[in-house]
Amino acid sequence: MKKTLLASLLLSSLACFAVQAQTTSTQSNGDWTGSGELGFASTTGNTRSQNLDAKLGLNQENAQWKNSFFLDALRSKTQVKVQQPNGTYTKKYDTTANRYDGGASVGYKLDPRSYIVGAGRYEHDDFGANTWSAIVSIGYGYIALKTQSTELSFEIGPGFKEYQPADTTITVNGVSQPYSQNRQKEAVARGLVNYKYRLTANTTFDNTFLMEAGSKDKYFQDDAGLVVSMTKKLSLKVGYEVRHHSTVLPGVKKTDTLATTNIVYNL
Template structure:
């Protein structure tokens, strides 16, 4: 099932690797970075709800090469009333269950520009697409990237493979991928972050925006309030085009 998606992923990675073969990258000490986020909520009484979201991100810088990997999980459970002939009952049921992984490798062409190959997979039990895999090769440019502000854009072609929840059909299509990564240090301990991703093809246009405000408590611990919007232009009957998630997470970072 995944052979075509894997082949496309390898092709995207090769496209990024070819420029590196033509020139020697400067050697430097490898530098690892990492962060983890976790948010938990639980309510009891007149209504019962349980929610959890988690994110793990790891980065490795090796001279002109930059590698990033991440994984996320979102799950919500709520009390649902069910009517029967003998009355009504209530039980805890899943209302959201989404998880995914992503990986990218970038090679610097200059101080500001780079080529990047990216892979992304997500699975959602409550969406029009049960799962989706994307491979893309893009050109990136750092408009500004310092301690106070970061503005980076990426654009390029890709391939998407999706599983339609209602019909069970697997759809393949070429896409155009664009990304804007922005952050701004508002004060010594407060940072605004926003990541905008669009993947547009003939069958569907997917848009995701992650907005966050992070307040550092110590060198490694921070609190982060986040708001995520996900949009699909083409969905099956009974599904909404837009999903939103509001989060308050504890963040642990290693640099």
């Protein structure tokens, strides 16, 4: 089933590009727009660490289609001291964050405001509530507002999600032992809210809220960002992300947060 979901996700992203290739009219096609983000931090001396945050987002909207594609990655390594059996210490790097996710959506407009949307998303996280998760869905979208300064759209619909809860440890009779849960499958309700507001000529606030709610687990993700343009191609973005699972195994936190300051390259 995991391979099936991944194949569906890949087909969804390919469909986005196929739509553009099959449309011959420049006016009706609409150009792809988007941006790439990169944040990197490295420390040396008494403390050594390396942190990398990267994002890629592409969007297309015209009279007939509303499509999007994204890829995100997060990785962090920190140097720690490890005591050897002889009492001496050695240093090594431990990975403390390793997450990547990607997704795509294809929207076919019924009229200038409403559209039918098919979407897919896959996420892998070595330190999250789920080791991996994949979802495909179909739904209805509505563009509530679209002006020069403000954009607001909604999506809602049913989907199917499969995920592997993260392994953890439990204590039985005073002894800690590893514990893993079987792979989970469930029908979910997917909701998405996209909001964008231009504060000034070179400053924009955007916020994306995602919901994937099932009977076993309810997942919520909110991404907020403030973007300040320095040139036509380069911007500085301050972002804050919150991820929340309603159901996790003992010892696993329900909520993860990520604060970033990235350089943005507008494609």
